[in-house]
Amino acid sequence: MAxxxxxxxxxxxxxxxxxxxxxxxxxxxxxxxxxxxxxxxHRSKDFEAIVxxxxxxxxxxxxxxxxxxxxxxxGGASLQFDMIPMTFLQEGKSADYVVTGSFAEKAYKxxxxxxxxxxxxxxxxxxxxRIPQQDELELDPSAAYVHITTxxxxxxxxxxxTPQTNGVPLVADMSSDILSRPMDYNQYDLIYAGAQKNxxxxxxxxxxxxxxxxxxxxETLPSMLRYDLFAKNxxxxxxxxxxxxxxxxxxLEWLKDAGGLEAMGRHNMEKAALIYxxxxxxxxxxxxxxxxxxRSQMNITFRLPxxxxxxxxxxxxxxxxxxxxxxxxxxxxxxxSVYNAMSREGCQKLADFMTEFQKKNG
Ligand SMILES: *Cc1c(COP(=O)(O)O)cnc(C)c1O
Numbered sequence: 604m605a606x607x608x609x610x611x612x613x614x615x616x617x618x619x620x621x622x623x624x625x626x627x628x629x630x631x632x633x634x635x636x637x638x639x640x641x642x643x644x645h646r647s648k649d650f651e652a653i654v655x656x657x658x659x660x661x662x663x664x665x666x667x668x669x670x671x672x673x674x675x676x677x678g679g680a681s682l683q684f685d686m687i688p689m690t691f692l693q694e695g696k697s698a699d700y701v702v703t704g705s706f707a708e709k710a711y712k713x714x715x716x717x718x719x720x721x722x723x724x725x726x727x728x729x730x731x732x733r734i735p736q737q738d739e740l741e742l743d744p745s746a747a748y749v750h751i752t753t754x755x756x757x758x759x760x761x762x763x764x765t766p767q768t769n770g771v772p773l774v775a776d777m778s779s780d781i782l783s784r785p786m787d788y789n790q791y792d793l794i795y796a797g798a799q800k801n802x803x804x805x806x807x808x809x810x811x812x813x814x815x816x817x818x819x820x821x822e823t824l825p826s827m828l829r830y831d832l833f834a835k836n837x838x839x840x841x842x843x844x845x846x847x848x849x850x851x852x853x854x855l856e857w858l859k860d861a862g863g864l865e866a867m868g869r870h871n872m873e874k875a876a877l878i879y880x881x882x883x884x885x886x887x888x889x890x891x892x893x894x895x896x897x898r899s900q901m902n903i904t905f906r907l908p909x910x911x912x913x914x915x916x917x918x919x920x921x922x923x924x925x926x927x928x929x930x931x932x933x934x935x936x937x938x939x940s941v942y943n944a945m946s947r948e949g950c951q952k953l954a955d956f957m958t959e960f961q962k963k964n965g
Pocket of ligand 1 (some may be wrong): 678679680681682706752754755756776777778779797798
């Protein structure tokens with residue numbers, strides 16, 4: 604049996620063992636094709652079936668219909684920071700960005716290079732501890748779109764409501780919480796996510812786009828940046844990241860077998876609660892970064908009383924096969940990333956370790 608650790612890395616991140624094993628089983632001979640997915644033509648019937656299956660399973664899980672397309676692109680979530688304003692931020696228009704963390708700010712700054720943007724809210728002076736409430740958002744009713752980041756991977760905060768935009772298209776970076784909980788995906792007009800957190804390996808970006816919006820894509824844009832061309836070609840406009848799409852398809856099947864978003868949402872809430880409970884019952888030994896009402900169920904950020912203890916925590920945790928816990932340099936402390944594929948067992952083990960560590964060092 605291979606060694607497997609409890610991997611709390613923020614992304615790329617842990618994948619379900621059963622998914623890895625399935626990929627391993629099919630690696631040399633994919634379902635009787637006599638070759639792996641890595642070796643097959645992306646124009647073959649077998650690969651087309653994988654892309655269609657991934658799109659359809661995604662739609663089924665998210666509860667969206669034929670008014671949406673699901674595209675598998677490249678360039679990471681970061682390319683979407685550019686593609687979105689290049690497509691939808693026409694001359695004379697402006698777009699609203701809710702700046703809730705590092706990636707939200709990157710998205711805002713990229714868009715600023717391309718057109719006029721406004722920060723509808725920016726709680727940087729509160730060190731992004733919380734998500735602004737609806738009445739704190741300064742939304743422009745004539746904006747081209749409103750952009751939010753549903754989960755802030757670095758600060759460990761998450762939106763627990765969908766902002767009302769009064770008909771202005773809502774665009775969301777869901778890189779770190781896509782398909783992790785039940786929500787009304789139909790309220791969004793464009794959703795994007797780098798796959799490497801909740802959906803599979805790096806190298807694929809999932810874009811969910813309302814078909815209506817495809818009509819707005821300017822023909823003058825470079826072809827590789829045109830959502831409409833990728834939609835028309837079922838994501839096969841050029842050679843796609845085929846193996847990554849295949850892995851996403853396996854992940855989506857795994858999610859379906861696990862009971863879909865209702866079950867996964869419950870599972871994720873219980874998992875995160877184990878760790879938050881260890882923080883809240885530590886008499887301040889562990890201090891959480893996020894305000895309670897804005898806590899993320901995906902990335903749990905906390906610090907210890909000193910940097911020395913932070914270091915000792917990471918070392919001793921690693922010795923118990925709990926890895927990837929170091930926080931991002933901009934926040935410091937710890938970050939436990941507990942995406943869909945992290946088991947309850949892993950969260951329990953981390954919570955137990957936290958209690959033990961505090962007993963010894965508190
Ligand atoms: C990781 C992450 C990104 C960056 O994704 P890339 O695929 O590396 O470009 C963007 N936004 C959020 C919310 C993320 O968590």
